[in-house]
Amino acid sequence: MSHQPIVVLPRLAALARQAAPKILEGVIAPLAVFYAALAVLGLKGALIAAVTWVYAGVGWRLVRRVPVPGTMILAVIAITVRALLGFWTGSAVIYFLQPELGTICISMVFLASVRLNRPLVQKLTLDYIHLPSAVLKHERVRRFFARITLLWAFVLLVNSSVSIWLLLHQSIGTYLLVRTATVAAISGLAVLFSVIAFRRVLGRLHQDPVPAPSA
Template identity: 55%
Template structure:
């Protein structure tokens, strides 16, 4: 198994690109250019990422194309209604669906956390097939279902009770805190599983 720090460093650029940067781009454009400028900047960020991959000869995933379509629709609806609330409401509802997907994957025995781990980090398949590892990912899927549901509850309350500026700053901070707690628990649990699995051959001998 690669070191946990190596796995995190592999996943960090994807997290920054997909989560942190879009919020920063939208907020900066909102302050400088207003709502319509922020919507254009958000769309340009996603399509710019696709164009950059194309120029570098990197594959453009189907998920990235879907994200581009989704942000275009969101921006169009927000521009038509002149409401930033509409723009942010749609991904919040999407987060709710992801939370439910994490939850549903647990009783089905197909933990969504394991599928995401495969996509984000080079984890050997033999390790993922271990029974203890499978149980770990079931528990982590349940954890992230709760983290994301709390994210949705906080986001909806702030979206309808605070200004967009407050929503972006405070909600992002709260969500980042919840995410950091979820990551910390996940990494701690993952380290324990790795140590247990790595000890098995020597124990058997």
Template identity: 55%
Template structure:
């Protein structure tokens, strides 16, 4: 899973920051915006050239980056460019949080989209409790991400925002992933143990 996820993390998170900051330092805001758009569409062209499919989500992301770049260029503000994904993160945090009192944990929905799980397993009380807690955890992670991002966006330089915020968010996400994996393993051990004694 890590071998599968790491290249996508570098391509989707680290590389865009490097590209934007390098272009920002050398060419200014408009050059950085153009570089960000070229990076996204270059990635799509590279996939087509190698015969790999391009997902609808990636195409939507490309359109989103284009709209953000145009708005930032018109307003002459890098803050505008970074504000939209931060507000999106805040909405995701609210979705995770709202799913808990509704007893329809979003973490469970995302997990079962990636890995099919038996219905009997998902109905187990310990499993339900795990997914509710993990939904709360990820809500906290996304809220923290949004708060850090907003504070740095309005109080620090773009360079500081790009590097420090990216590092903090990556570290926070890594800790949450580790807690999620360890929690799921404990949940599996408990459920399997209970089934063995039944």
């Protein structure tokens, strides 16, 4: 009887080394560019600088025919929403609200990807880990990615909801401090759960027979 190929999830340190450059470029760098430009050029100049950085990164990959990481796609969605709202209002409160609205938009993308049977967590995972096609087609793996994508949609919604409440009811200083700690805690627990669940799924694959190909 044929069995699924055994896939071992790399150590967390190895995953972190693989993920760090892409997260740095697609998430952290645009934020750093934004704040640096904000101090020199003001809000609208900062928005232009951040948008330019993200879109330039995508354009460079398209020209070189290099796959665009899922984290960068999410950054494009978020920065587009933030830039449109920033130019439209020019409000400081709306400025802090923008990333939260972007997070809500991304959570909707996560939900839609499950509905379309293309769970976004699967694409993000494949940016960092190679999985054989036989593994990706396994029902247990497909179900895992769908459920984890739903989990992360919920996590993003919770993070944004808590952040918006803090923004509207607390001082900016309190908002920044409490939001950072809360989002880090919730996201950290979700990452830990996701990794443990993924290891558990991969550990069981060798016990499942490969479905016979259809005639």
